[in-house]
Amino acid sequence: xxxxxxxxxxxxxxxxxxxxxxxxxxxxxxxxxxxxxxxxxxxxxxxxxxxxxxxxxxxxxxxxxxxxxxxxxxxxxxxxxxxxxxxxxxxxxxxxxxxxxxxxxxxxxxxxxx
Amino acid sequence: xxxxxxxxxxxxxxxxxxxxxxxxxxxxxxxxxxxxxxxxxxxxxxxxxxxxxxxxxxxxxxxxxxxxxxxxxxxxxxxxxxxxxxxxxxxxxxxxxxxxxxxxxxxxxxxxx
Numbered sequence: 001x002x003x004x005x006x007x008x009x010x011x012x013x014x015x016x017x018x019x020x021x022x023x024x025x026x027x028x029x030x031x032x033x034x035x036x037x038x039x040x041x042x043x044x045x046x047x048x049x050x051x052x053x054x055x056x057x058x059x060x061x062x063x064x065x066x067x068x069x070x071x072x073x074x075x076x077x078x079x080x081x082x083x084x085x086x087x088x089x090x091x092x093x094x095x096x097x098x099x100x101x102x103x104x105x106x107x108x109x110x111x112x113x114x
Numbered sequence: 115x116x117x118x119x120x121x122x123x124x125x126x127x128x129x130x131x132x133x134x135x136x137x138x139x140x141x142x143x144x145x146x147x148x149x150x151x152x153x154x155x156x157x158x159x160x161x162x163x164x165x166x167x168x169x170x171x172x173x174x175x176x177x178x179x180x181x182x183x184x185x186x187x188x189x190x191x192x193x194x195x196x197x198x199x200x201x202x203x204x205x206x207x208x209x210x211x212x213x214x215x216x217x218x219x220x221x222x223x224x225x226x227x
Contacts, residue, residue: 002156043157043202043217056214090156102147103204103215105156 003027006106023091118218137203
């Protein structure tokens with residue numbers, strides 16, 4: 001138990017569906033992250049939120065839309081995804097965005113786009 | 115470009131043996147971290163070594179850092195089947211605008227009982 005909870009753990013969706021991934025952290029952290037992990041590829045940082053403000057967006061397609069309503073919750077809204085978007089999506093948090101902080105990961109949400 | 119790169123990509127050893135994984139990086143760093151990931155799960159932080167440190171221990175883990183060679187190694191002593199996992203190094207650049215932890219592709223370690 002890392003203090004970062006992701007739901008759902010598994011999601012299968014069609015290319016025309018709209019779904020959301022949810023992340024909640026119980027660590028009192030101020031920074032939250034979405035990472036994408038595809039087979040045999042390095043972890044890709046998608047979004048960074050610091051104090052509920054998006055501070056990083058690594059050229060992620062607009063079909064992925066993050067939302068951070070407060071410092072404890074982070075969502076990833078999914079719309080008209082492609083099969084190549086199938087991957088493990090990892091949420092993470094850290095005390096803040098300063099260098100040297102340990103990042104705490106959730107267990108991930110396995111997404112399959114059919 | 116990717117900062118940390120682990121070597122080897124895959125390693126298979128017998129229980130009780132030591133496992134050594136290496137990480138090379140390209141630019142100056144503030145610190146280097148090692149994470150572990152069990153299959154299909156999230157990453158778990160193992161150890162952090164700062165740029166002014168050369169060696170650090172935590173239980174059966176020993177991490178070294180050579181900033182002149184821009185490399186780090188993770189040694190797991192007396193390995194167990196439960197150590198089977200992927201191991202990643204991650205770095206944050208040394209510049210004042212450090213923004214993100216960059217991960218390598220990982221080393222898949224298999225410890226055979």
